[in-house]
Structure formats: C-alpha cells, structure tokens
Amino acid sequence: MLNAFLAGAISMGYLTAALFFLRFWKSTRDxxxxxxSAAFVILMVERIICEVLAIKTEWVPLIYSLRLGAFILILAAIVDKNRRH
Incomplete structure (x- = not known):
C-alpha cells in the first residue's frame, strides 16, 4: 500500500515538472x-507502468529502456541547446 502511494506521489512530481517545463516552452518556444517536458512525461509513464504491472526491480528491459530513453532525451536537449548557441 505504501509503495502505491509513493509511486503515485513520484508520478505526480514528474507530471508537475513536465507541466512546469511545458509552460516555459509555450512562452519561449525553446x-x-x-x-x-517530454522526458518527465516518459519518467512518469515508467513509474506508472512499474506500479500497474507490479514490477519490483528496475532491471526489467522495458522499464530500463524507458528510463534510459528519458535520460538520453535530457542529454540530447542539453547538447542541442549548446550547439545552437
């Protein structure tokens, strides 16, 4: 029960961060x-999938791939930003 509550809280945090960055994207188009924002949505989906499928380890290829994809997206965003300026 506590794990479900914490997974929901973490998912809500990821959603809050995604909406925060989406708001800035709408005003700056950066x-x-x-x-x-997309990376945090992926992290939110990863956490929800873990809870719905009752996955206890994060080394399941689906979960690991989603998390890796989100972090690669963050890294790509930073590289893209630095190359444009």
Whole structure:
C-alpha cells in the first residue's frame, strides 16, 4: 500500500515538472523546455507502468529502456541547446 502511494506521489512530481517545463516552452518556444517536458512525461509513464504491472526491480528491459530513453532525451536537449548557441 505504501509503495502505491509513493509511486503515485513520484508520478505526480514528474507530471508537475513536465507541466512546469511545458509552460516555459509555450512562452519561449525553446526546444530545451519541450525535451525536458517530454522526458518527465516518459519518467512518469515508467513509474506508472512499474506500479500497474507490479514490477519490483528496475532491471526489467522495458522499464530500463524507458528510463534510459528519458535520460538520453535530457542529454540530447542539453547538447542541442549548446550547439545552437
């Protein structure tokens, strides 16, 4: 029960961060904010999938791939931002 509550709280935190960056993307149209928003949505989906499928370890290929994809997206956003300026 506690794990479900914590997974929900973490998912809500990821959603809050995604909406925060999406708001800045709407006002600036800077791709960095959009990529960050997308990465946090992916992390939120990963956490929800872990809880719905009752996955106890994060080494399941689906979960690991989603998390890796989100972090690669964040890294790509930073590289993209630095190359444009």
């Amino acid at each position: 791709r960095l904010f959009f990529f960050f």
